[in-house]
Amino acid sequence: MEWVEVTGKTVDEAKQAALQQLQVEADDAEFHILAEPKAGLFGRMRGEARVRARVRPAGPRPKRNRRSRDRGERGADGTSTPPREKTSGGGRGGQNGGQNGGQGGGQGRNRKPSDGAAKPAAKKNGGDRPPRQPKPERSNEGATEMADAMTLEEQAEVGRTFLNGLLEAFELDASVEIRQLDDETVELAVTGEQSLGLLVGPRGTTLAALQDLTRTVVQAKFTSRTDRIMVDVAGYREKRAAALSRWVTDLAAEVKASGEARPLEPMSPADRKVIHDTISGIDGVSTRSEGEDARRYVVLEPTD
Helix, strand or coil, X not given: CCCEEEEECCHHHHHHHHHHHHCCCHHHEEEEEEECCEECHHHCEECCEEEEEEECCCCCXXXXXXXXXXXXXXXXXXXXXXXXXXXXXXXXXXXXXHHHHHHHHHHHHHCCCCHHHHHHHHHHCCCCCCCCCCCCCCCCHHHHHHHHHCCHHHHXXXXXXXXXXXXXXXXXXXXXXXXXXXXXXXXXXXXXXXXCHHHCCHHHHHHHHHHHHHHHHHHHHCCCCCCEEEEEECCHHHHHHHHHHHXXXXXXXXXXXXXXXXECCCCCHHHHHHHHHHHCCCCCEEEEEECCHHHCEEEEEECC
């Protein structure tokens, strides 16, 4: 039976399509999985499953016996002939048999090895062959120097290429602009006329994950660099920073009036930086951070 090749969204769907085409049950078919769909960004599957199938043969193929001469052969009448005996003696001893065969075997055992026969043994044990030299260790100095030579603009271009591919995958009509904030920081700003809330998420959680993912892609090519890559979507970071600054300014006034410390809710490092920078310009109030990892928060306290 010839093989058939079918595709489907999943491997199981491709197998079911192959069974329908062959008109057999699953136990009566053989499958070879040629390709499987791969998980893309945010859980989306990319590609399709491709399966090759055929009807299972009725029985195994007979194996050819290459040593039939040693085990004996069957004649046309079904009877078997004994295998040929191997002689351990010299040529004459094997031909004459009996006493002459024994004498030939004895002469064969007492024969000294020639010079030609001794050479393979010498090679096996080492002989005069020079010792094997260890392989030189590979050095990654060249790769490190190449990474150090990469500029901040080249890193930003890698990040922009990744983000453009992401926008295309989500079918979003937007563009990515490179903005250099300082000598060691660059921002990739995603802007577009349509809503880009999908890339921001609640309270910027999706945007934070998108920034970490972009940094991972860039660091995979520039492992020794320490430059920072920031990602912003539709001016979200600037708008949130302004709102946080106004909010914490009002809280600072309450802390100064009450004289009591005020702990805030856990925030991201970027939001905590906005809080610290804003309070640093207000007299009578200071900040400190407490907690660990995702539960880290800022405390406002009076200084007078």
